[in-house]
Amino acid sequence: MAVFEERPPRPAFGIYKRAALGALIILLSAAGAVATTVLLQVKEVADIIVHHGHKIPGIKNVLDEVPAGKPQTILVLGSDRRFIDIKAKNPVRSDTIMLVRLDPSKGATAVMSIPRDLKVDIPGHGTSKINEAYSLGGPPLTVRTVRQLLGVNINHVVNVNFGGFRRAVDRLGCVYVDIDRRYYHSNMGLGAGQQYAEINIPPGYQKLCGQKALDYVRFRHADNDFIRSARQQDFLRQAKEQIGLGRLFGDRKELLTIFAAYTDTDINDNTAILRLLKLAYESAKNPIQQISFAAGDEHTDNGDYVVATPEQIRRTVDNFLNVRATKKKQQKTTPKSSERKRTRRQRKRATASYPGLFNASTTAEDMAVKLQLRHPGFPVYYPKLARLGSTYVNDPATPRVYTLRDRTDKGYKAYRIVVEAPGFGQYYGIQGTNWKAPPILDNPDEKTRMRGRTYQLYYDGRALRLVSWETPRAVYWVSNTLTESLTNRQMLGIARSLSKIGS
Numbered sequence: 001m002a003v004f005e006e007r008p009p010r011p012a013f014g015i016y017k018r019a020a021l022g023a024l025i026i027l028l029s030a031a032g033a034v035a036t037t038v039l040l041q042v043k044e045v046a047d048i049i050v051h052h053g054h055k056i057p058g059i060k061n062v063l064d065e066v067p068a069g070k071p072q073t074i075l076v077l078g079s080d081r082r083f084i085d086i087k088a089k090n091p092v093r094s095d096t097i098m099l100v101r102l103d104p105s106k107g108a109t110a111v112m113s114i115p116r117d118l119k120v121d122i123p124g125h126g127t128s129k130i131n132e133a134y135s136l137g138g139p140p141l142t143v144r145t146v147r148q149l150l151g152v153n154i155n156h157v158v159n160v161n162f163g164g165f166r167r168a169v170d171r172l173g174c175v176y177v178d179i180d181r182r183y184y185h186s187n188m189g190l191g192a193g194q195q196y197a198e199i200n201i202p203p204g205y206q207k208l209c210g211q212k213a214l215d216y217v218r219f220r221h222a223d224n225d226f227i228r229s230a231r232q233q234d235f236l237r238q239a240k241e242q243i244g245l246g247r248l249f250g251d252r253k254e255l256l257t258i259f260a261a262y263t264d265t266d267i268n269d270n271t272a273i274l275r276l277l278k279l280a281y282e283s284a285k286n287p288i289q290q291i292s293f294a295a296g297d298e299h300t301d302n303g304d305y306v307v308a309t310p311e312q313i314r315r316t317v318d319n320f321l322n323v324r325a326t327k328k329k330q331q332k333t334t335p336k337s338s339e340r341k342r343t344r345r346q347r348k349r350a351t352a353s354y355p356g357l358f359n360a361s362t363t364a365e366d367m368a369v370k371l372q373l374r375h376p377g378f379p380v381y382y383p384k385l386a387r388l389g390s391t392y393v394n395d396p397a398t399p400r401v402y403t404l405r406d407r408t409d410k411g412y413k414a415y416r417i418v419v420e421a422p423g424f425g426q427y428y429g430i431q432g433t434n435w436k437a438p439p440i441l442d443n444p445d446e447k448t449r450m451r452g453r454t455y456q457l458y459y460d461g462r463a464l465r466l467v468s469w470e471t472p473r474a475v476y477w478v479s480n481t482l483t484e485s486l487t488n489r490q491m492l493g494i495a496r497s498l499s500k501i502g503s
Contacts, residue, residue, distance in 0.1 A: 054264045056157060062143045063266060064153035068275055071103035072155040077134065077142055096232065097130065097146065099154075101320060104282035108461075110323040111236060112291040112316070113229030119298065119305040120149050129305065139264075150317050156276070159264040165217075166210035167258050173407065174209040175239045176439050177216065178466075178479050181418050181427040182397045185221050196221040202397050204416035205404060205431055205440060225306055226293075227425035230482040233290035237460075240288050242439045289461050291320045292483065324461060354493030360386035361499075367392055367399055367417060368501050374401040377413040378434045378474040385497040387490060389422035404433055426481045430498070434474045441468055441475060450496045464488045467495040 066072050076098040101110040116131040123144050125136055133145040139157050147154055169175060183201040187194070199215045201208075208216055217232050267276060294312035298305045308316070361384035368382035386392075393399075404414040412435035419428050444456035458466035463484040468477035478495045480486050486494075 056139050056159065056264045056266055058138075058140045059143070059157055059266045062140045063157065064147075064155055066153070066155045066275070069278070071101065071105070072276065072279055073152055074100045074102070074156045074158060075139075075143060075146060075154050076100060076158045076160060077139065096229075097142065098229075098232075099146075099152070099320065101323065102276075102279045102283045103323075104279070104286065106286075106323050108286050108289040108323045109283055110291050110320050111233050111288055112293060112320050113225075113233060114146065114149075115225035115229070115293055115295060115306040117225055117304065117306045118149075118293075118295065119307050120145055123148060150313065152317060152321070156267050156272070157265060158267070164258050164261065164263060166214045169208075169213045169239075170210040171254055171258065172239075172243055174207045175213060175235070175242060176205065177208050177213075177235060177238055178205050178429070178431070178440055179203050179216070180429055180479065180482055181393065181420075182395070183216060183219050184397075202400055202402070203393075203418050203427075203429065204400055204402060204414060205433065205438060206402075207405065224424060226295075227482055229293070230290065233288075234482055237288040237290065238440070241442065289323050291316065291323065354385065354489050356388050356487065356490050357385040357493050358388050359384060360390070360392070363392055364417070365501060367394065371399055371401055371415050371417075372501060374415075376401050376415050376432070376434075378432070379471070379500050380415060381430075381432060381476050381498040381500055382417065383419075383430055383478070383494045383497050384499055385493050386419060387421045387428070387486060387494075390419050393418040393420055393427070404435055404438075406435060406438075421481055421485060423485060426483065426485050428481050428486055428494075429479045430476070430494075431479065432474055432476045436470065436475055438475070440466070441477070444468075448492075450492065453496075455492075455495055460484060462488075464491040467491050469495070469498075 077096065097114040097116060099110075099112045099114070101112075103110070114130060116129065118130045119127065120130045120133075122128055122130075122133045122136060122141065124141075125133075130142075130145060130149070133142045137144075139159060143154050143157060146152070179201060181203050183199050185196050185199050187196065187198055197215065197218065199219055201212060201216055213235070217235050219231075220228050223231075266272075293308070294316045295306045295308035298307040361382075364382040364384065364386070368380045372380045399415065399417045401413070401415045403411045405411050412433055414431065414433035414435070417430040419430070420426065421428055441456065445459045446457040448455050448457060453469045456468045457464060458468070463480070464486075465480045465484055466477055468475060470476070476498060478491060478498075480491055
């Protein structure tokens with residue numbers, strides 16, 4: 001096998017080959033948290049990784065040493081190269097470049113994707129897109145390029161294979177994902193130049209298993225780097241929140257075998273594995289927080305670049321290294337004077353207008369009537385307010401009434417309204433279901449009262465990613481866009497405006 005090329009695929013894995021996704025390293029990290037017993041079985045873990053794993057040549061000399069117990073930064077990368085490309089000797093570029101920061105003292109695990117088209121200086125090769133560092137010098141040159149760009153120490157490298165990702169998702173019982181819009185592409189009737197990976201995933205909260213999960217995180221046709229990275233990080237966050245520690249502990253040998261067999265890494269000795277497991281054990285209780293990479297676009301005769309100024313890079317690195325977890329507010333059983341004042345302020349704000357929203361009740365109500373006629377089995381609520389410049393998506397797949405199944409295969413009714421917001425790839429949604437305990441609504445960060453309802457708030461750092469509330473018959477929520485482009489006030493305003501038909 002050539003130094004940075006993939007092994008020929010097994011028939012069961014088809015043409016899907018190496019591409020980096022942080023899910024497996026986070027699954028491995030979570031596996032370290034199942035019990036102290038795992039830490040005492042480091043030899044078993046090391047034996048599995050050494051026996052089934054694959055070393056990255058020449059990587060040790062470019063990585064930064066880390067003292068025992070200190071935070072570690074892991075570079076997760078790979079390529080979308082297929083076996084047919086290897087035979088044709090086509091150049092390989094990294095499909096995804098992602099940094100994962102394990103630092104228990106910060107209260108959150110930071111995950112940041114670097115845009116693959118980011119304009120950088122590649123050591124010894126001049127200016128180019130960052131993903132070309134992989135084709136020019138594999139993981140070692142990619143490490144040097146990322147470190148030069150960000151000034152961040154990189155302690156480990158993981159190169160993940162899509163086959164392993166798919167097997168791990170299936171082994172863990174699939175993942176429930178809040179799908180923002182319909183993802184669809186068919187090659188039927190298209191010429192060779194229009195052939196892309198086929199996909200057909202409708203919008204709405206649903207369970208994704210191996211192949212569909214792979215299609216979802218891998219999708220990039222009609223997407224850009226920022227949206228794709230946000231989608232991968234959102235999948236990663238939802239996966240970590242749903243995976244039970246008991247399942248991880250029971251399946252640790254199989255998961256480690258999958259991780260090792262479909263991963264190239266420098267992590268292959270007892271000392272490094274023990275340090276990483278200890279850090280993972282301490283970090284696993286923390287939520288995952290996605291860090292956006294601040295940058296803009298540049299169009300040139302030589303191609304389109306993503307460009308970041310020194311100030312944008314400095315701000316991005318600061319957010320990554322100093323990630324802050326959302327502090328959950330304790331609900332008091334006896335209202336005090338300060339809380340009564342806060343409640344009055346909330347009620348006063350609830351009567352005020354919400355900046356950046358407009359009244360779109362007529363269009364939304366017409367859509368809700370159509371949904372109710374499809375008999376979802378519970379009242380349909382629709383938003384009277386929408387983000388300025390937004391339009392409701394209305395096609396054969398959207399809005400949607402469907403059956404949502406729990407892990408025991410019991411079916412529940414659900415509906416999804418999709419709204420396209422201003423900006424490329426920005427979609428937010430309104431979801432309703434009579435499944436009263438979907439995983440997405442576990443562990444709210446805060447509660448608030450508006451319009452006589454109690455809303456549950458879910459944050460990603462300081463940004464509201466979800467606002468939910470429930471009735472005796474169903475639960476409802478508003479989902480922010482993948483890049484969380486709606487402000488907190490707009491999310492609250494849209495949620496507060498949810499109304500039944502005729503009200």
